[in-house]
Amino acid sequence: KQEVTQIPAALSVPEGENLVLNCSFTDSAIYNLQWFRQDPGKGLTSLLLIQSSQREQTSGRLNASLDKSSGRSTLYIAASQPGDSATYLCAVLAGANSKLTFGKGITLSVRP
Amino acid sequence: ETGVTQTPRHLVMGMTNKKSLKCEQHLGHNAMYWYKQSAKKPLELMFVYNFKEQTENNSVPSRFSPECPNSSHLFLHLHTLQPEDSALYLCASSQDQAGRTGELFFGEGSRLTVL
Numbered sequence: 008k009q010e011v012t013q014i015p016a017a018l019s020v021p022e023g024e025n026l027v028l029n030c031s032f033t034d035s036a037i038y039n040l041q042w043f044r045q046d047p048g049k050g051l052t053s054l055l056l057i058q059s060s061q062r063e064q065t066s067g068r069l070n071a072s073l074d075k076s077s078g079r080s081t082l083y084i085a086a087s088q089p090g091d092s093a094t095y096l097c098a099v100l101a102g103a104n105s106k107l108t109f110g111k112g113i114t115l116s117v118r119p
Numbered sequence: 120e121t122g123v124t125q126t127p128r129h130l131v132m133g134m135t136n137k138k139s140l141k142c143e144q145h146l147g148h149n150a151m152y153w154y155k156q157s158a159k160k161p162l163e164l165m166f167v168y169n170f171k172e173q174t175e176n177n178s179v180p181s182r183f184s185p186e187c188p189n190s191s192h193l194f195l196h197l198h199t200l201q202p203e204d205s206a207l208y209l210c211a212s213s214q215d216q217a218g219r220t221g222e223l224f225f226g227e228g229s230r231l232t233v234l
Contacts (some may be wrong), residue, residue, distance in 0.1 A: 051225040
């Protein structure tokens, strides 16, 4: 059974800092990995999707990497801003029925 | 309208009430999903519909009844719920379930409170 872990559960950093959010998964036979952002009381917004054949994806100040063999992904946020404060979730797509398994998320707070 | 739209955004109901959540997607996708998000827990997949056919029921109690009349609309009918069913219910869509490259798009969610 696929399990996705995101540690720590919460993170607080000063504005301007570069930071890395980690995601690990137990079964490396995945099709893709997706990073989402969730603001309080809102739905999930897709940030980056990495296919199993890819090593990284970039969008603006965000860069996500994937190391399937070690079951890890990182989301790098450059020059963090207070507007980046949110919960970041990663999810992996795997299995014959294309099941998406989510981590519990990391709640990020960027202090002005 | 674009994206995935859910109504209502907030719902309060008693345990004997019957209500429905609605989801509509304008992305031309063929797969739609219901997820439950409770505090301190990962998102839980409830139901999957692919080309209007239910392809997954993740051991969801029968007090939750999904309906997918077409590829653009998905409903979740609620009856005789319990207080522990209070959660954020999220609808999502993707191009199709079989696709291994598909990106998932979510609605804003319906916050349900059961009294």
